[in-house]
Amino acid sequence: MNRATDNHRSEFILRKEQQFDAACRKRGLSQTTQRRAILVALAGRTDHPTVDLLYEELHQQFKGLSRTTVYRVLETLVEIGVARRITSMEAKARFDADTSRHHHFICQGCGNVSDVRDPAFNRIELPADQADGFRFLDYSITFTGVCPHCRS
Amino acid sequence: MNRATDNHRSEFILRKEQQFDAACRKRGLSQTTQRRAILVALAGRTDHPTVDLLYEELHQQFKGLSRTTVYRVLETLVEIGVARRITSMEAKARFDADTSRHHHFICQGCGNVSDVRDPAFNRIELPADQADGFRFLDYSITFTGVCPHCRS
DNA sequence: ATAATTGCAAATAGTTTGCACCTAC
DNA sequence: GTAGGTGCAAACTATTTGCAATTAT
Numbered sequence: 001m002n003r004a005t006d007n008h009r010s011e012f013i014l015r016k017e018q019q020f021d022a023a024c025r026k027r028g029l030s031q032t033t034q035r036r037a038i039l040v041a042l043a044g045r046t047d048h049p050t051v052d053l054l055y056e057e058l059h060q061q062f063k064g065l066s067r068t069t070v071y072r073v074l075e076t077l078v079e080i081g082v083a084r085r086i087t088s089m090e091a092k093a094r095f096d097a098d099t100s101r102h103h104h105f106i107c108q109g110c111g112n113v114s115d116v117r118d119p120a121f122n123r124i125e126l127p128a129d130q131a132d133g134f135r136f137l138d139y140s141i142t143f144t145g146v147c148p149h150c151r152s
Numbered sequence: 153m154n155r156a157t158d159n160h161r162s163e164f165i166l167r168k169e170q171q172f173d174a175a176c177r178k179r180g181l182s183q184t185t186q187r188r189a190i191l192v193a194l195a196g197r198t199d200h201p202t203v204d205l206l207y208e209e210l211h212q213q214f215k216g217l218s219r220t221t222v223y224r225v226l227e228t229l230v231e232i233g234v235a236r237r238i239t240s241m242e243a244k245a246r247f248d249a250d251t252s253r254h255h256h257f258i259c260q261g262c263g264n265v266s267d268v269r270d271p272a273f274n275r276i277e278l279p280a281d282q283a284d285g286f287r288f289l290d291y292s293i294t295f296t297g298v299c300p301h302c303r304s
Numbered sequence: 305a306t307a308a309t310t311g312c313a314a315a316t317a318g319t320t321t322g323c324a325c326c327t328a329c
Numbered sequence: 330g331t332a333g334g335t336g337c338a339a340a341c342t343a344t345t346t347g348c349a350a351t352t353a354t
Contacts, residue, residue: 016249030308030353043249048256048265050244051343066311071344073309074247084251086265092202092318095226097168097195099236104200105286113200113238114286118279124293127270133300134257134266141276141293148285182328182333203318218336223319225334244343310351320341327334 009044016043016082023080037062038073039082048086103141109150116143161196168195168234175232189214190225191234200238255293261302268295 020039024031041054049057051070059065077083094113103116126136172191176183193206201209203222211217229235246265255268278288 012249028308028354032309032353034310039249042247046250046267048246048248050246052244054247064311068312068345069310074245077249078247081251082249084248086246086248086256092204093226094200094202094238095194095206095230096200096236096238097164097191097229097234098198099233104238105288108289115198121276124273124276126295133303135298135303136257136295137260137297139293139295141291143278143288143291145289146287151285151287180329180333184328184334186335216336220320220337221335306354308351308353310349312347312349314346316343316345318341318343321339322337324337325335327332329330329332 013040013043016040019082020077020080023082027080029076029080034062034065034069035073035076037065038070039077042074042077042083101138101140103143105143105145105147107147107150108144109146112147114147116141165192165195168192171234172229172232175234179232181228181232186214186217186221187225187228189217190222191229194226194229194235253290253292255295257295257297257299259299259302260296261298264299266299268293 016039017036020036021031023029024035029035037058038054041057042049047053051067051074054074055065055067055070058070074083074085078085098115101122103118103121105114105116106112107114121141124139124141126139127134129135168191169188172188173183175181176187181187189210190206193209194201199205203219203226206226207217207219207222210222226235226237230237250267253274255270255273257266257268258264259266273293276291276293278291279286281287
């Protein structure tokens with residue numbers, strides 16, 4: 001990672017910490033060592049780590065940190081809006097017999113998944129092969145929102 | 153569900169069974185009662201069921217069906233291309249400190265997730281509130297493909 | 305001081321595996 | 330008849346919960 005990227009990253013972490021401070025004060029949450037350490041570790045990586053990846057990274061410097069705390073703190077960070085969970089659905093496998101390209105709508109209220117098959121959304125142009133070696137082959141859009149049942 | 157929809161559905165199921173027959177013959181897979189029943193049950197619903205939902209539906213009529221078989225058969229159906237797993241990542245929570253809208257690329261080879269922040273993909277117009285009551289609030293695109301590491 | 309937070313251990317949920325029995329071909 | 334498929338029980342992995350000990354304010 002080069003100098004400029006490093007700088008961006010540390011600025012990003014700094015901003016995150018400020019956001020975290022503000023959110024904690026606003027809601028009367030304690031700014032514990034664990035919370036800050038986990039936030040900084042998360043903000044310092046771009047690989048969307050799992051609980052375990054963060055735990056492995058942290059419990060070395062941070063003797064006595066528990067996996068449970070990593071779970072709970074990440075939950076809290078998401079609640080106060082400084083982090084995001086990027087697996088949209090609960091951690092259960094779901095299957096679909098329709099193998100054609102279509103998109104999904106997930107209700108924020110109940111978690112139910114519906115199909116979105118408006119062909120308008122099949123017109124996204126896939127990026128060509130990237131200079132850095134990434135080859136894009138397909139895509140799928142996940143919409144989030146509120147279903148009729150959860151609006152009432 | 154009205155008559156026309158019912159018809160569509162049964163035609164869909166029929167086509168799926170044919171696809172299944174062909175795929176089994178082609179690969180020398182047995183067409184067991186369980187496989188067919190699970191395929192038909194999956195093709196008969198549009199709610200992207202979990203293993204448990206299918207199991208609950210099936211093991212009533214189908215005394216003695218095991219949950220393990222549902223897992224294994226769904227796996228097989230995905231392999232032979234007649235079904236699709238719609239949870240893209242493995243069943244682990246992943247987190248991101250970047251809460252701004254951006255998209256993800258998942259490598260089919262190694263499962264690693266990278267960010268895609270080309271602003272071109274932030275221009276999708278969200279559908280307005282639907283007559284049927286769905287309210288679309290946000291979206292995120294998941295690209296699939298092959299990463300530099302897995303191309304070599 | 306005291307209310308919130310953490311760590312541990314045990315519980316739970318989803319999924320996978322080993323192996324003996326069964327069934328489609 | 331035999332290879333492949335299924336069912337059961339046990340193992341495993343990810344996650345959650347109850348509770349006593351600890352820490353931030």
